[in-house]
Amino acid sequence: MAVRIVTDSSSGLPADVVEELGITVLDLHVLDRDGREEASTSGLGSLELAAAYARQLERGGDDGVVALHLSSQLSSTYSAAVTASGVFDDKVRVIDTASVGMAVGAAAMAAASLALSGASLDECQAKAEETLRNSATWVYLHRIDEMRRSGRISTGTAIMSAALLAIKPIMEIREGRLELAGKTRTQTKAFAKLVELVLERTKGEPAFVAIQHNDAELAARQLRDLLEEILPAGSSFMVLPLTGALAIHTGAGAIGVSAVYTAEQDTASDEQPSTLPAE
Numbered sequence: 001m002a003v004r005i006v007t008d009s010s011s012g013l014p015a016d017v018v019e020e021l022g023i024t025v026l027d028l029h030v031l032d033r034d035g036r037e038e039a040s041t042s043g044l045g046s047l048e049l050a051a052a053y054a055r056q057l058e059r060g061g062d063d064g065v066v067a068l069h070l071s072s073q074l075s076s077t078y079s080a081a082v083t084a085s086g087v088f089d090d091k092v093r094v095i096d097t098a099s100v101g102m103a104v105g106a107a108a109m110a111a112a113s114l115a116l117s118g119a120s121l122d123e124c125q126a127k128a129e130e131t132l133r134n135s136a137t138w139v140y141l142h143r144i145d146e147m148r149r150s151g152r153i154s155t156g157t158a159i160m161s162a163a164l165l166a167i168k169p170i171m172e173i174r175e176g177r178l179e180l181a182g183k184t185r186t187q188t189k190a191f192a193k194l195v196e197l198v199l200e201r202t203k204g205e206p207a208f209v210a211i212q213h214n215d216a217e218l219a220a221r222q223l224r225d226l227l228e229e230i231l232p233a234g235s236s237f238m239v240l241p242l243t244g245a246l247a248i249h250t251g252a253g254a255i256g257v258s259a260v261y262t263a264e265q266d267t268a269s270d271e272q273p274s275t276l277p278a279e
Helices: 015-021 046-059 077-088 102-116 121-133 145-150 155-159 187-202 217-230 244-250 263-271
Strands: 004-008 024-026 029-032 039-042 065-069 092-096 135-140 168-174 177-184 208-213 236-241 255-260
Touching: 004 046, 004 102, 015 102, 024 046, 029 244, 046 065, 046 077, 065 077, 065 102, 065 121, 077 092, 092 121, 102 121, 102 135, 102 208, 102 255, 121 135, 135 187, 168 187, 177 187, 187 217, 187 255, 208 217, 217 236, 217 255
Parallel strands: 004 024, 004 065, 065 092, 208 236
Antiparallel strands: 029 039, 135 168, 135 255, 168 177, 208 255
16 A cells, blocks of 8 residues: 545645545535626535545555645634644655645655655655755746635735736745735736746756646646746746636636655656656
8 A cells, every 4th residue: 555645735736646646635625606797716515525534544554644735824724624634643744845736746746756656744845845945836827816805915015916907917826825025017927027037046957847827727838838948957847827816816828836856856746757847
């Protein structure tokens, strides 16, 4: 049997990767506000998480579960997961990812690949945590309305939101929260800034870059092409849609960029393409 990896739908993992690596993805709840256009979301509860963990422990022969959910600063899911894990002694390891999107997805992929090779629960947890430490996530917002309504931006940024309505902000996940990383007035300038941010963080090493988009596939591929020109050979890319909770809170035209930038991750992608697949 093998250690089981559990994440939620905010990780953005594509179905083929989930199936190949045996990852369990739990759907966050999307709420329709009495048929109005504005939808909302809610976190997973401790009872449903406990049931999911129990099923995975049974499937894995009690080898253990590594649970990777979106940042505790963005959802109640993490605290519910900690509560749920308490009934399983030390068999369920809940990691506060302090992130969202494909940074979490990449950590789940790396841990799952290691689990399939027979690694221990401690080793799988350490791999997931290492991947998260060596990753960064930015979100380009075509508009800020949805994010402002969701309350998932920092207080300082919320105060500035009226001024931000006229620009194209770039947000970054910092210590689990969305903080303003740059202000631009056009998508072209926003993409140039994103390339600069990715290049600065990767420090010239090969990287895995996932670009998620909300109904903006052409723009996402344009950004992929820009990054492909500037990042070293051996870097890999994935372009996929933002769905569910992330799509609701970022709004149409939004693009998320997650980069995992350690040399170790690049080596893993060469040996096991499923860990960091190219698009």
